[in-house]
Amino acid sequence: MGVLLSAPRRMGIDYKDLNPEWKELQEEKLMKCKVDVKAMNFWVSLAMLMAVFAGCGGGGGGSAAPPQGGSFSLTPEPAVLNSTIPADGVATVGTSVQVVPSGDFTGSVTFTIEGVPDGVTAAFSDPSSTTATSLQLTVDAFAVQCSAILTVTGTSPGVPDATTTVDLTLLTADKLPILATVEEELRQYASQGMTPLEQAQSIAAFMQGRNEYVDAGVDEETLSAWGELQNGRLHVVSTGYFPSKEAPGAPAPLLAGIDSDERSSVLSVSKLPQAVTTLGADRAAAGSGNALPGSSYARLLHSFGTNFEGQDPINDAVGWLKDAGWKIRSGAEGDASLELLKTVKGDGFFYINSHGGQARKSSTNTNFFCVSSSTIQNSALDETYKDDWDNYRIVYYTGKNGETILGGLVDDFETWYGITYAFVEKYMSFSSNSIVWINACHSQGGASSTNAFRFACLQKGAGVYFGWTSTLSSAGAYPAIRYFVDRSLGANKYEPEYPAQRPFPWDLVVPDMTAKGLARGANGEVLVPTPQTPGTPPSLLAPSIRLIEVDEYSYDMKLKGYFGSDQGEVSVGGTPVTVKSWDSEEITCELPKDLSGDVLVKVRGLESNPRPLTQWIVPLSYTWDMTGGFIKWTGTGELRYRLDVSGFREKPGDAPTYLRRGTWPVLEGGITVSVSGNVNPCSITGGTVTLPSLPSDKNPTAFIQAPLIVDANTNTGLLGLAFGANPAPWQLVCPGAPPANLMPSFGKLPLLESYFYQTQEEDAEAEVGPLPAVNVTYGADMALNGGIFTDSTAGTMKVEWKNPTQTSPPRPDDAGI
Known part of the structure; x- marks a missing residue:
């Protein structure tokens, strides 16, 4: 698509010649677009002063009391936008407008904008939002050069409006002539059917022969040509990656684009770096910990304009991140401008899809790995960014822009500004334990320039840096980011497994990707993570509950999993509970006696997988009619149990493990027992007694012991039943004889020497016994089936649940394990 997109200007045709009214139309629009900034600043200042005096007068008017519900302000990131007016088609630039609440404001804000010049259209990604919206400005070829101040207004019922401004500068195309010449030379090479390496070699030779350059050369490994201009500025040309503008439709399946003959090679673990193949191997034994990013803001960008195939995986990942509680800072589609990149501060997850290549300053023998921005080179901007040029923070970056000419036969090229490690050091920062993913060619490897860029990201806070070892392919890049985000969140949206999976740290996700061929692309590129230090705990994108242990005697609950070290919140069935201790792999909470349901952990708004705490309420009836009606016992009651019987995985992709687990009933359960009978001339003392389900401080002498055992592998288990007392609450009193203790019995239930249940994922077991018990069964959803046990050894005994x-x-469909 995009046939002859820029042919008129390349051919020297002026739009005035194509349209006689062009000049008049442009002059009219220019008058509409011109803004006197000084005058505007004066009137804005005057209006603010008038507002102050109006609110501070001495006539008792004063300022109105702030409305209930707090207030809010708006912050654009970035607040300065620059765009080159396209020769034809459109250009996009944008900003993220953040809602900053004050007090207890929680309302939704509706956005409007004023001051948009002709030739520019504005659109908000979310016209109403409680957190943020992306403002996208689309600039067409009929716009004129000007500066404008755009006013964004936010309104919300019951609170004052808030406004903020965004500075927009539109520049006519004013490309450095040598860069335009290089682009045209590259188009000629592409039309001749040269390979990417031949193109890089040829353009390096061309640059070497031009007076504008003091030196030029080729880096064959990265398919890059490099040049150093007479003014000391650096120029890199990438000829490898073509950013396709063809919409890919549905997400690519695993190993998409790799033919069957290559799959065995792609999946060969022996061909992957050892650091990748051994990740997570000793995690359980070593107890390497885990971490959650220090910020719940995510930013996902690409630099290739609109209709780029790489936008679909960004859209997918953004949706999954939002569902898990992440706040998104992404701007307009295809916007990765220098100004936006300068605002990257404190993101917990950062992803950019762009060109990657190597520039070189031969006079100092220094290489620079560069990532292209979306800011098109413009001579006016060269002056704006003079300090960045002087400190080697930026380069000229020429690469394929995803468009074609001559009926789709020839790749088109563009020159943007690229950023180096020095740009990262100066402007960018990431939160602690953050995940930084540079989806660019050669963004990982052993070259000194790549090492410097990676080191800068890690030094500026990244907990782990992801990059690719060679020229990137769509078949490698897009399944990889989808799969990684899905497994790190436990989203269960991309290539879902059954039962659903919980979130996992990156050091467990990457080996799973390797095993499935997702850490290697069609060009042989390998995805390699580098942690900040060897001891940096691996991050995940949401808390993860692996197992729940309940202590009914103390009303405590332990959660085991991955939670990070920063304390968050825990809820049971939607009710917050008190956290008693917090570790990255274990949380202890209070568990009030009346709570059950989904257990959730939330840290900085990021939600864990819901882990059901299953509850069974078991009505119990009991009768024992001793032989001849001598003594008859009757009892009714209710036992209530809470237990985690879901399975769990140690690693993503593993088959779930199900345990044989057990628990005691909640303390307040029990059975009320009465005794009667024909015992003349004797009598029975004690009457009706309620036996609690466990010995407690209130009733330490008599109780019913009734542990419940659940084997989720076989849907079977045990219900332990025994009475205990010291001393017995009933006595048989006969004339002339000392009182004799009386206790009911469950008769000849199968008396087990002892039985065990696993308490956690390790092989540790807790012993219960010897106690009499009955066998029980469970339905498909672990519902306890009713049953009856009878014994006629000494009269008739019957117990029924x-x-x-x-x-x-x-819930295997949605509660990840």
């Missing part, structure tokens, strides 16, 4: 009820069963 009828129609037990269950809440919060395991």
Whole structure:
């Protein structure tokens, strides 16, 4: 698509010749677009002063009391935008407008904009939002050079409006002539069918022969040509990656674009770096910990304009991140401008898809790995960015722009500004334990220039840096980022497994990607992570609950999983509970006796997988009619149990593990027992007694012991049943004899020597016994089936657990394990 997109200007045709009214139209629009900034600043200042005096007069008017609900302000990031007017087609630039609440403001803000010049259209990604919106400005070929101040207004019911301004500068195309010449030479090479390496070699020779350059050469590994201009500025030309503008439709399947003959090679673990193949191997034994990014802001960018195939994986990842509680800072589609990149501060997850190549300053024998921005080179901007030029923070970056000419036969080229490690050091920063993903060719490897760029990102806060070892392919790049974000979040949206998976740290996700061929692309490029230090705990994108342990005696609950070291919140069935201790892999909370349901951990707004704490309420009836009606015992009650019976995975992609687990009933459960009988001339003392489900401080002498065992592998288990007392609450009193203790019995239930249940994912087991118990069964959703046990050894004994009820069963479809 995009046939002869810039042919008129390349051919020297002036739009005035194509349209006789061009000049008149442009002059009219110029008058509309021109803004006297000094005058505007004066009137804005005057209006502010008038507002102050109006609110501070002495007539008792004063300023109105602030409305209920707090207030808010707006902050654009960035607040300065520059765009070159395209020769034809459109250019896009944008900013993210953040809603900054004050007080207890939680409302939704509606956005409007004023001051947009002719030839520019403005659109908000979210016209109303509680957190932020992206403002995208689309500049067409009929815009004129000018400066404008755009006013963004936010309104919300019951609170004052808020405004902010964005400075917009539109520049006519004013490319450095030598750069335009290099672009045209590259188009000629492309039309001759040269390979990318031949193009790089030829353009390096061309640059070497031009007086504008003091030196030029080629870096064959990165398919880059480099040149040093007479003024000391650096120029890099990439000839490898073509950013396709063809919409890919549905997400690519695993190993998309790799033919069957290559798959065995792609999947060969022996061909991957050892650091990748051994990730996570000793995690369980070493206890390497984990971390959550210190910020819940994410930014996902690409530099290739609109209709680029790489926008689809960004859209997918943004949606999944939002669902998990992340706040998104992404701007307009295809906007990765220098000004936007300068605002990157404190992101917890940063992803950019762009060109990557190597520039060289031969006079000092220094190489610079560069990532292209979306800011098109312009001579006026060269002056704006003079300090960046003087400090080697930027370079000229020429590469394929994804468009074609001559009916789609020839790749088109553009020159942007590229950023170096020095740009990262000066302007950018990331939160602690953040994940930085540079989706660019040769963004990882052993070259000194790549090392410097990677080191700068790590020094500026990145907990881990991801990059690719060679020329990047769509078949490698886009399944990889989708899969990584999905598994790190536990989103279960991309290539989902069953049962659903919980979030995992990156050092466990990457080996899973390797095993599935997702850490290697069609060009042989390998995805390699580099942590900040060897001891940096691996990050994940959401908290992860692996297992819940309940202590009914103390009303405590332990959560095991990946939570990071910063304390957050825990809720059960939607009710917050008190956190008693917090470690990156274990949390201890209070568990009030009436709570069950989904257990959630939330840190900085990021939600874990929901982990069901299943509850069973078991009605219990008991009768024992001793032989001849001598003594009869009757009892009814209710036992309530809470237990985590869902499975769990140690690593993504593993088959789930299900444990044989057990628990005691909640303390307030129990059974009320009464005794009667024909015992003349004796009598029975004690009457009706309620036996709690466990010995407690309130009733330390008599109780019912009734542990419940659940084997989720076989849907079977045990219900332990035994009475205990010291001393017994009932006595048989006969004339002339000392009182004799009386206790009910469950008869001849199968008396087990002992039985065990696993308490956690390791092989540790807790012993319960010897106690009598009955076998029980569970339905498909682990609902406890009712049952009856009878014994006629000494009269007739019957115990029945009828129609037990269950809440919060395991949910394999959506509660990740």
